Amino acid sequence: MSLSTEPLAVTGAAGAAESAAPALAARTSGLRKVYGRTVAVDCVDLEVPQGAVLGLLGPNGSGKTTTIRMLLGLTRPSAGSVELLGVPMPDGADRALPHVGALVEGPGFHPFLSGRENLRRCAAAEPLLPTGGISRAVDEALERVGLAAAATRKYRGYSLGMKQRLGLAAALLVPRRLVVLDEPTNGLDPAGTREIRGVMAQLHESGTTVVVSSHLLAEVEATCTHVAVLHQGTAVAQGGLQELLDAGTPTLTVSTEDVQLAVDTLRDNRIPFKLDVDGVRIELVTTTSQQVIEKLVLAGVGVREARRERTGLEELFARLTESDVREGS
Numbered sequence: 001m002s003l004s005t006e007p008l009a010v011t012g013a014a015g016a017a018e019s020a021a022p023a024l025a026a027r028t029s030g031l032r033k034v035y036g037r038t039v040a041v042d043c044v045d046l047e048v049p050q051g052a053v054l055g056l057l058g059p060n061g062s063g064k065t066t067t068i069r070m071l072l073g074l075t076r077p078s079a080g081s082v083e084l085l086g087v088p089m090p091d092g093a094d095r096a097l098p099h100v101g102a103l104v105e106g107p108g109f110h111p112f113l114s115g116r117e118n119l120r121r122c123a124a125a126e127p128l129l130p131t132g133g134i135s136r137a138v139d140e141a142l143e144r145v146g147l148a149a150a151a152t153r154k155y156r157g158y159s160l161g162m163k164q165r166l167g168l169a170a171a172l173l174v175p176r177r178l179v180v181l182d183e184p185t186n187g188l189d190p191a192g193t194r195e196i197r198g199v200m201a202q203l204h205e206s207g208t209t210v211v212v213s214s215h216l217l218a219e220v221e222a223t224c225t226h227v228a229v230l231h232q233g234t235a236v237a238q239g240g241l242q243e244l245l246d247a248g249t250p251t252l253t254v255s256t257e258d259v260q261l262a263v264d265t266l267r268d269n270r271i272p273f274k275l276d277v278d279g280v281r282i283e284l285v286t287t288t289s290q291q292v293i294e295k296l297v298l299a300g301v302g303v304r305e306a307r308r309e310r311t312g313l314e315e316l317f318a319r320l321t322e323s324d325v326r327e328g329s
């Protein structure tokens with residue numbers, strides 16, 4: 001991935017963020033945050049390519065929210081640097097943030113105002129939104145997150161999913177170059193999750209860069225083009241999702257009732273394997289799944305099911321979360 005180190009020309013109120021597109025929508029270098037004795041984030045070099053949907057993946061407490069807060073200038077790094085849309089943070093916050101929509105740590109809405117009234121207040125504080133455009137922007141944002149029908153209801157009567165969607169609507173009041181979402185589907189039912197995914201897909205199609213944190217691999221796999229895996233505050237993997245998925249050694253799990261015959265066949269063919277719950281598991285290092293299946297079938301092994309699995313990212317993420325479970329026990 002090429003890095004743009006060129007300083008961007010600063011023009012007008014929004015400065016660099018408006019004048020040219022940096023190669024990376026966000027970048028951190030040697031990012032570190034310490035709270036007392038807790039090192040929440042350490043040595044994180046994050047690169048968010050323009051137009052990517054980057055999943056910040058990691059178990060609870062791995063530093064996702066802290067990283068996002070530093071990206072947005074909500075907290076100052078103890079060490080290292082952050083660039084958002086080509087400008088340094090937090091000092092360039094006034095220039096970058098009008099182009100960034102964020103849903104972090106539950107939005108602060110007024111409980112006794114309706115969803116629409118709340119959004120109008122948010123809209124009035126948007127530097128890029130002219131006063132005359134507020135009503136339309138609010139209605140469009142409500143429509144986009146599926147809250148148009150509930151727009152006049154008081155915020156305190158909203159379900160968790162509706163509150164989350166109103167937060168997303170606030171983040172989408174003006175076209176953004178970058179949208180940052182911290183665990184946006186937390187606590188949502190499947191329908192709410194689908195709606196948030198739909199909005200993310202729309203953002204991606206329109207060229208908006210998205211950073212979304214999650215502790216769920218499946219969630220990231222379903223929505224992201226890129227991923228960065230955090231573990232105990234450090235980034236242990238980063239890159240294109242497909243690249244990472246392809247990086248590990250694939251394995252083939254063969255379910256069979258003829259386990260002994262399968263074992264003998266694999267030994268005869270010098271194919272390393274492990275016994276699995278209902279069959280054998282083969283690391284596809286020197287052989288392909290087709291070759292393995294052919295050898296087993298020719299030897300008379302009744303293959304009930306054969307599946308390639310445990311790709312690079314899954315393997316890595318499993319290792320992370322398993323080590324956390326051990327540490328916690």
Ligand SMILES: Nc1ncnc2c1ncn2[C@@H]1O[C@H](COP(=O)(O)OP(=O)(O)OP(=O)(O)O)[C@@H](O)[C@H]1O
Nearest residue numbers: 035038040058059060061062063064065066067215
């Ligand atoms: N304001 C704070 N003061 C003290 N410690 C903090 C603070 N914020 C975060 N931490 C600690 O920093 C570490 C990383 O926390 P962070 O919230 O960034 O992780 P996370 O990956 O977002 O977790 P989760 O998935 O549970 O939201 C944790 O050990 C957390 O307890």
